[in-house]
Amino acid sequence: MKTILNVLLLLFCCHFSHAQTIEKVDNYKGWKWEETYVLTNEFISLAVVPDAAGRVLEYNLGDIQSLWINPKEFGQKYSNSEKVKMNEWRNFGGYRLVPTPVENCALGKNGDRSKRWPPPVTIGDAPYSITGVKKLDGKVGITVKSGEQHLPVPKWIPKDKAFTQPTKVEEAFTYERSLMIEKNSSKVYYIHTLTNVGKETINRGIMTTSQHQSWSDVKLQDGENFVAYIPFSSKYKMEDGEQYHIGVTPESHWRYVNRNRFPLDKNNPEHVEKYFNIGTNWTGEVAPGIFEIHFDYNLMGGFHMISSESWIAYANKLENTVFVKTFEKYNPELEYDHGVNIAVFNSGMATGYLETEVKTPIYKLKGKEAVIFRETHAAAKVLSLPLLSVNETGVITKQLHFDKQTNHITAQYGTFIKGDLYLMALNDQGEIIEEMKVKAVSPLKGIDVDIALEKSFSQLQVVVKDEEGKEYVLDSFTVGDL
Structure with a gap:
C-alpha cells in the first residue's frame, strides 16, 4: 500500500x-x-x-x-x-x-x-x-x-x-x-x-x-x-x-589529460599545442x-x-x-x-x-x-547570444537601437515573466504620451522588437504586463542619452 x-x-x-x-x-x-x-x-x-x-x-x-x-x-x-x-x-x-x-x-x-x-x-x-x-x-x-x-x-x-x-x-x-x-x-x-x-x-x-x-x-x-x-x-x-x-x-592541464584521458608525448607538437x-x-x-x-x-x-x-x-x-x-x-x-x-x-x-x-x-x-x-x-x-544585461524581468541580448529620424526601435530580449510586451513613450515630465501593445511574451520564446512609434518622445520603457496588470520594466532609455 x-x-x-x-x-x-x-x-x-x-x-x-x-x-x-x-x-x-x-x-x-x-x-x-x-x-x-x-x-x-x-x-x-x-x-x-x-x-x-x-x-x-x-x-x-x-x-x-x-x-x-x-x-x-x-x-x-x-x-x-x-x-x-x-x-x-x-x-x-x-x-x-x-x-x-x-x-x-x-x-x-x-x-x-x-x-x-x-x-x-x-x-x-x-x-x-x-x-x-x-x-x-x-x-x-x-x-x-x-x-x-x-x-x-x-x-x-x-x-x-x-x-x-x-x-x-x-x-x-x-x-x-x-x-x-x-x-x-x-x-x-x-x-x-x-x-x-x-x-x-x-x-x-x-x-x-x-x-x-x-x-x-x-x-x-x-x-x-x-x-x-x-x-x-x-x-x-x-x-x-x-x-x-x-x-x-x-603543467596541471597536461598532467590531467595524461592521467585521465590518454597518454601524451611532449615530443609531439600537436599534443603540446593542444594540452x-x-x-x-x-x-x-x-x-x-x-x-x-x-x-x-x-x-x-x-x-x-x-x-x-x-x-x-x-x-x-x-x-x-x-x-x-x-x-x-x-x-x-x-x-x-x-x-x-x-x-x-x-x-x-x-x-x-x-x-x-x-x-x-x-x-x-x-x-x-x-x-x-x-x-x-x-x-x-532568447534569439541571440551573448547576454548583455540581466534584470528582474528578463535579459537583453541585443541592445535597443533607436533611429531618431524614423522613431524606429529594434532590440532583442528574453523574459522571465509571462504577459504582454508594451512600449511606453514618455515626455520630459515622465508622462506617458503613447502606449503600444507589441505582442504576448513568455519565458518559452525569445523576443524581437522591430517597430516604429508615431510620436516623438523623451523616454521609452519596454514593459511586460502580467495577466493581473502588474508592470515589469524590461528595458528603458532616454533619447538625450543616445
Missing part, C-alpha cells in the same frame, strides 16, 4: 489557469529515490531530493535541462560520518552548497586547520529533513534543512593510513534552504539560512553551486555550445590587481564587460572573478536558452572566500560539467546567531 501511495502523492495544488503544484514522487524519472519533491508550473520544473543532501537535481525550462545529475549516485543515501577519503566524494550533481572558507574545515596532520576534499559531509552529502511545504497566493515552495555540522572534520592522511582525530567541536552550524516558485514566471526564489548553533563565535559563509549539462552528446564533446557569462568591471579587481584568476597551469596551456575555453570578453567561459572535457580547473552586476548565467547555445542567477550585491568592505562573489569550475569528472558558483560574504556569527542570503534563479529562451 505504501508503494502505491508513494507513486504519486499530491500534497497540494493551487487551482489557477496554470496551476503551481508540488508532488512527492517515488522513483522520479528512474532516479531510485523514494521521495523526490517535484515543483512545476507552466514553464519550469524543479526536483528536490531530501536523501541526496536536499539537492535540487532538476531545474528545467520546458524540456531544456540546466542541471547535470550523476547517474552513478541514483538512489544513494549516505550517513553523516565525516570519515571519507577523496575518492569517496558523493557527487550527486545538481544544485548544492559548500561551507566557506574551504581551506579551514578539516583538522590537519599537525593539528592545524586544513582543507579537505570532499567537503564536510553533514551539510553536503547526508540526508536533509523537510521542515516545510508551503502554499501561498499563487506560489508553492519547500524548505529543507541539514543536520548539525561540526568542525573541524577528520582528514585522511595517506602516509599514516589513518584519519586525524578531532578532540572537540570548535564550530557547530546548520543550513536551511527555502525555495519557492510562482505562477506566470520561470523564477525560483531561494532563501539560504546559516545558523551558528554553538556557543563560540564563528566566521563562516557558504558557496552555492550548480553543476550544468555541458554537452549535447557524450560522443560529440561539443562543450563550446555550453557556456557561462559573467559581467565584470575594472572597478572590481582581485587583490593583486588582476581582473580574474584562472586556476590552471600548462600544454591553461586551456582555450576561457573565451574572454565577448561583449563590453561580459566574460564567456565554455566547457572543455579535457580540463579540470576553476575561474575566479567579481561579478560587477551581481549575476551569473549559464547558456545552452544549441537551444538558445539561458539560466540566470541573481544575488546580493558585492560589497568590497566585506570578506569573501578568495576575494570574489562568483566562480566557475570546469570539471572533467564523470561525463563532465561546467559549474557556476555563488559565494556569500564570510559572516561573523556569535553563538545562536543566524544569517540569511537571498538568491533568485530564472530562465528564458
Whole structure:
C-alpha cells in the first residue's frame, strides 16, 4: 500500500489557469529515490531530493535541462560520518552548497586547520529533513534543512593510513534552504539560512553551486555550445590587481589529460599545442564587460572573478536558452572566500560539467546567531547570444537601437515573466504620451522588437504586463542619452 501511495502523492495544488503544484514522487524519472519533491508550473520544473543532501537535481525550462545529475549516485543515501577519503566524494550533481572558507574545515596532520576534499559531509552529502511545504497566493515552495555540522572534520592522511582525530567541536552550524516558485514566471526564489548553533563565535559563509549539462552528446564533446557569462568591471579587481584568476597551469592541464584521458608525448607538437596551456575555453570578453567561459572535457580547473552586476548565467547555445542567477550585491568592505562573489569550475569528472558558483560574504556569527542570503534563479529562451544585461524581468541580448529620424526601435530580449510586451513613450515630465501593445511574451520564446512609434518622445520603457496588470520594466532609455 505504501508503494502505491508513494507513486504519486499530491500534497497540494493551487487551482489557477496554470496551476503551481508540488508532488512527492517515488522513483522520479528512474532516479531510485523514494521521495523526490517535484515543483512545476507552466514553464519550469524543479526536483528536490531530501536523501541526496536536499539537492535540487532538476531545474528545467520546458524540456531544456540546466542541471547535470550523476547517474552513478541514483538512489544513494549516505550517513553523516565525516570519515571519507577523496575518492569517496558523493557527487550527486545538481544544485548544492559548500561551507566557506574551504581551506579551514578539516583538522590537519599537525593539528592545524586544513582543507579537505570532499567537503564536510553533514551539510553536503547526508540526508536533509523537510521542515516545510508551503502554499501561498499563487506560489508553492519547500524548505529543507541539514543536520548539525561540526568542525573541524577528520582528514585522511595517506602516509599514516589513518584519519586525524578531532578532540572537540570548535564550530557547530546548520543550513536551511527555502525555495519557492510562482505562477506566470520561470523564477525560483531561494532563501539560504546559516545558523551558528554553538556557543563560540564563528566566521563562516557558504558557496552555492550548480553543476550544468555541458554537452549535447557524450560522443560529440561539443562543450563550446555550453557556456557561462559573467559581467565584470575594472572597478572590481582581485587583490593583486588582476581582473580574474584562472586556476590552471600548462603543467596541471597536461598532467590531467595524461592521467585521465590518454597518454601524451611532449615530443609531439600537436599534443603540446593542444594540452600544454591553461586551456582555450576561457573565451574572454565577448561583449563590453561580459566574460564567456565554455566547457572543455579535457580540463579540470576553476575561474575566479567579481561579478560587477551581481549575476551569473549559464547558456545552452544549441537551444538558445539561458539560466540566470541573481544575488546580493558585492560589497568590497566585506570578506569573501578568495576575494570574489562568483566562480566557475570546469570539471572533467564523470561525463563532465561546467559549474557556476555563488559565494556569500564570510559572516561573523556569535553563538545562536543566524544569517540569511537571498538568491533568485530564472530562465528564458532568447534569439541571440551573448547576454548583455540581466534584470528582474528578463535579459537583453541585443541592445535597443533607436533611429531618431524614423522613431524606429529594434532590440532583442528574453523574459522571465509571462504577459504582454508594451512600449511606453514618455515626455520630459515622465508622462506617458503613447502606449503600444507589441505582442504576448513568455519565458518559452525569445523576443524581437522591430517597430516604429508615431510620436516623438523623451523616454521609452519596454514593459511586460502580467495577466493581473502588474508592470515589469524590461528595458528603458532616454533619447538625450543616445
